[in-house]
Amino acid sequence: MKHFFKPKTCALIGATNKKASVGRALSLNLLNSQTRSYFINPNHNNILGKKCFNSFTEIKEEIDLVIVAVPAKVVLKVAKDISKKGTKGVIIISAGFAEVGEIEKQERLKNIFKKSNINFIGPNSLGVITPSIFNGSFAPFEPLKGEVAFISQSGALIDSVIDQSLLKGYGFSHLVSYGNGVDLGTPDFLEYLDNDKNTKSIAIYLESLKNGRRFIKKAKKIKTPIVVLKGGKTKEGSKAASSHTGSLAGKPEIYSAGFKKAGVFEVDRVDDLFVVAEALAFSPKFRGGVGLVTNGGAVAVLLSDWFSKMGLSFSKISPESKRKLNGFLNKAANIKNPLDILGDALTKTYEKSCRIMLNESDALAILQTPQMMTNIKENAKMIVSLKKEFPKKTIVVGFIGGQETKKGVEILKKGKVPCFLSPYKVALALKALKE
Amino acid sequence: MKLLEFDKTIELLEKYNIPIPWTRKIKSEKDLKGLRKTKQFPFVLKAFSPNLLHRTEKGLVFKDIQNENDLREKFNIIKRNNALKKGVILIQEQIKGLEFVSGMKRDKVFGPALLFGMGGIFVEILKDVSWSIAPINLSEAKKMINSIKAKKILKGYRNTEKINIKKLAEIIVNISNLSMKEKTIKEIDFNPIIANQKESLVVDFKLLI
Numbered sequence: 001m002k003h004f005f006k007p008k009t010c011a012l013i014g015a016t017n018k019k020a021s022v023g024r025a026l027s028l029n030l031l032n033s034q035t036r037s038y039f040i041n042p043n044h045n046n047i048l049g050k051k052c053f054n055s056f057t058e059i060k061e062e063i064d065l066v067i068v069a070v071p072a073k074v075v076l077k078v079a080k081d082i083s084k085k086g087t088k089g090v091i092i093i094s095a096g097f098a099e100v101g102e103i104e105k106q107e108r109l110k111n112i113f114k115k116s117n118i119n120f121i122g123p124n125s126l127g128v129i130t131p132s133i134f135n136g137s138f139a140p141f142e143p144l145k146g147e148v149a150f151i152s153q154s155g156a157l158i159d160s161v162i163d164q165s166l167l168k169g170y171g172f173s174h175l176v177s178y179g180n181g182v183d184l185g186t187p188d189f190l191e192y193l194d195n196d197k198n199t200k201s202i203a204i205y206l207e208s209l210k211n212g213r214r215f216i217k218k219a220k221k222i223k224t225p226i227v228v229l230k231g232g233k234t235k236e237g238s239k240a241a242s243s244h245t246g247s248l249a250g251k252p253e254i255y256s257a258g259f260k261k262a263g264v265f266e267v268d269r270v271d272d273l274f275v276v277a278e279a280l281a282f283s284p285k286f287r288g289g290v291g292l293v294t295n296g297g298a299v300a301v302l303l304s305d306w307f308s309k310m311g312l313s314f315s316k317i318s319p320e321s322k323r324k325l326n327g328f329l330n331k332a333a334n335i336k337n338p339l340d341i342l343g344d345a346l347t348k349t350y351e352k353s354c355r356i357m358l359n360e361s362d363a364l365a366i367l368q369t370p371q372m373m374t375n376i377k378e379n380a381k382m383i384v385s386l387k388k389e390f391p392k393k394t395i396v397v398g399f400i401g402g403q404e405t406k407k408g409v410e411i412l413k414k415g416k417v418p419c420f421l422s423p424y425k426v427a428l429a430l431k432a433l434k435e
Numbered sequence: 436m437k438l439l440e441f442d443k444t445i446e447l448l449e450k451y452n453i454p455i456p457w458t459r460k461i462k463s464e465k466d467l468k469g470l471r472k473t474k475q476f477p478f479v480l481k482a483f484s485p486n487l488l489h490r491t492e493k494g495l496v497f498k499d500i501q502n503e504n505d506l507r508e509k510f511n512i513i514k515r516n517n518a519l520k521k522g523v524i525l526i527q528e529q530i531k532g533l534e535f536v537s538g539m540k541r542d543k544v545f546g547p548a549l550l551f552g553m554g555g556i557f558v559e560i561l562k563d564v565s566w567s568i569a570p571i572n573l574s575e576a577k578k579m580i581n582s583i584k585a586k587k588i589l590k591g592y593r594n595t596e597k598i599n600i601k602k603l604a605e606i607i608v609n610i611s612n613l614s615m616k617e618k619t620i621k622e623i624d625f626n627p628i629i630a631n632q633k634e635s636l637v638v639d640f641k642l643l644i
Contacts, residue, residue, distance in 0.1 A: 212545030216568065254540075254548045257566035 001192035003088040004121065005130045005174050007035050007064035011087075013056055013078050014069035014094075015039035015047045022093060023069050024048075025138035026127070030067075032142075033134045038063070056081045063087045067127065067136050072096025075123065076108055083116035091136060092122030098180050099124050110182050119188075124179035126155025131172055139175075146171020147200035147281040147416075148274070149193045151186055153178060153207050154231075161270065169413050170278060173198040185210055187218040194222035200281035203273050204228040204264075212258045219262035225280035226264040227432065229273045230255050265432045272428055279396060279418045279429035286394040287435050289315030291357035292338035295345045296369035299400050299423050300338040303367065306427030312434065314338060315361035324356055343371040347378040354386055363394035363433070365426055368408070370401045380408035384415030394433050398426035436621055438485045439642040441523050447620075448640060451613040453606060456629075456636045457528040467506055467526070476501050477529045479638075480509045484522020495519065498529065530638060532631035533588065533598060537607050539569065539614045539623040547614035551579045551607055553588075554627040569611040576604035576611075602635040603628070619644055 012030055016023035023041075027048055030037040037050075038059050044052040053059055056066065056078070066087045068078055075094050082090060090113065097106040106123070113120050121128065127137030131145040137155075143162045148170070152158050155177035165171065173196060178185055186206055193199045202224055209215050219226055231237060233252035259266045265280070267273050290312060294300040307313065314337045317325075325335050328349070330342050337360070341353050350366070358364050368379055376399070387395050397412055397419040399405045405421070412419035420426050439447070441460070448455060457474055461467060482495035495516060497509040506526075513524050534554030542548045545568050552564030565582045567575060580589065580600055591597035610623055622643040629638050 209544050212542070212568070216545075251540075251542060251548075253564075253566045254542045254545050254568070257548060258545045258568050261568045 003064040009063050010035045010065045011038040011063045012067045013040045022138045029135035057085045067091045069093040079112045090120040095124040097123045120183045122179045126177035129175040144171030148277040149174045149199040149202045152205040187215045190218045194224045201277045202226045203277040207231045216262040227276040275425045276432040282416045282418045283394050285435050286362040289313045290363040291361045292365045293353045294367035299367045303423040310431045321356045344373040351382050367398045376408035380411035387417045396429045436643040441483045451609045453609045461524045474528050479527045482522045530629040532629040534627035536626040553585045569614045571611045576607040596632045598630045
């Protein structure tokens with residue numbers, strides 16, 4: 001599987017100079033990769049200053065990965081060429097197969113590679129990206145390096161997700177779009193990603209699975225936590241899905257039952273997919289109730305509402321901790337969990353309170369509203385060091401705000417503390433982290 | 436899909452320890468006389484035929500039969516019904532309790548998928564059901580039962596009695612076992628299962644092939 005994510009050598013069939021084309025985007029992305037790449041196009045001698053070969057069989061060197069981005073009508077011929085010389089893996093970028101009703105063409109493609117024993121991703125794939133190492137995709141933006149692996153049936157969604165991740169500042173260990181998933185699909189990547197030391201959680205977008213029992217088996221076998229978003233859960237959605245990736249979506253309740261059986265956390269929005277992926281990547285799981293420290297009442301009330309909807313609970317505070325809190329908190333503060341340390345709380349007050357609450361439970365939620373006396377950056381730094389001191393505790397932060405709060409969020413992200421901008425997301429992250 | 440015939444259905448239910456109420460085939464009025472000595476009124480009379488999936492609408496099920504005259508009369512109504520065709524007529528002891536449903540659908544993606552829910556109008560209108568993928572064990576079956584919205588009713592609510600959850604869960608586990616081994620069975624529909632404090636019995640059972 002490594003040859004798909006970190007190939008030493010890679011050939012692109014269908015490389016081109018043509019402006020605004022898939023072939024050019026792929027060529028540029030490959031030139032920016034840490035791989036020895038070969039361009040193939042019989043109509044060109046030179047592409048982007050690099051020698052261009054007439055056919056794949058002309059290349060002498062052994063090729064780890066071949067990327068195919070030629071029109072659908074020549075894909076079968078190209079596939080035979082690849083089989084002749086041989087390679088470790090193939091990505092078929094080209095569209096025009098089952099998703100447009102060309103089921104027979106897709107079957108023929110499958111049989112050619114089956115005969116030569118070559119695994120392939122696609123067709124109708126965006127490609128594969130290992131940020132800062134390998135980009136075998138025609139994605140328009142380069143994602144940041146991070147700890148979340150993203151497996152997606154859809155390539156277009158990957159483009160949107162990358163764009164969003166750049167805005168929000170999170171990164172990926174790997175991204176793979178498997179398109180029609182004729183040969184390799186979701187279950188096939190799990191084991192590799194589990195063994196990859198940079199991958200701390202796996203996010204999946206899928207519309208269908210070929211073999212649900214195989215998915216359950218593979219997902220149960222790995223240790224890396226998984227979060228999944230299944231598209232096509234309604235009649236209308238599943239109709240759209242069948243014309244999109246050429247597969248019929250099954251009964252939604254049965255998919256959800258399958259995910260539960262596999263021990264996979266299911267969400268129903270793209271945003272939530274990465275909220276949970278971030279939480280799972282950066283935080284250990286916990287049992288029992290959650291301690292909450294806040295400097296604002298309303299956000300704690302809202303979080304409590306989500307807790308009750310999601311089946312989460314708050315931990316109790318022991319009399320001894322109450323005494324300690326009474327010793328330094330404002331007399332107006334009501335000593336209970338959720339603990340409101342009031343709007344004028346300084347970083348020191350936050351820290352003392354958090355330490356006491358960490359004694360009471362395995363999970364701590366810290367909420368901050370940006371008030372007059374609030375030191376956003378200092379609070380963020382304090383939480384990062386707290387997280388380092390208590391690596392086994394679950395700490396989830398809600399910096400409820402936007403522009404000014406962002407400065408703190410960036411510090412927390414760098415410090416690998418799960419941090420979100422809304423009470424809902426804090427609750428969702430904690431739900432996913434609860435055993 | 437077709438309904439598996441009565442004798443083979445009973446054979447499989449026994450093999451997988453799936454409990455049903457006292458049930459006998461009735462061929463003629465004569466059979467009625469001998470049988471009702473062993474059990475007491477009220478009884479249920481119903482048809483069972485591989486061609487019949489829906490009986491109530493066709494007038495092939497009579498519940499709450501309280502005396503011998505009624506029993507004879509209802510037996511003859513079913514016997515004369517053209518929809519009966521090659522089917523058999525069953526007499527069954529009437530069970531008191533709450534109605535649940537459970538069953539299995541062989542899904543093309545996940546294989547045997549198991550369903551549990553509240554019976555009667557609750558399954559049709561409120562769709563208060565939970566799903567799992569076979570095989571499952573007793574604790575997974577209990578989780579399925581406890582994840583329906585109406586779970587409060589299991590513990591007894593107002594004048595209803597508490598339900599024996601273990602007995603109910605055992606039925607789901609046995610459906611799971613049957614589904615894993617008997618690949619020719621495409622679908623299982625137990626509706627209703629009647630449960631009370633003491634027992635859970637599958638009153639209507641359909642195995643589809």
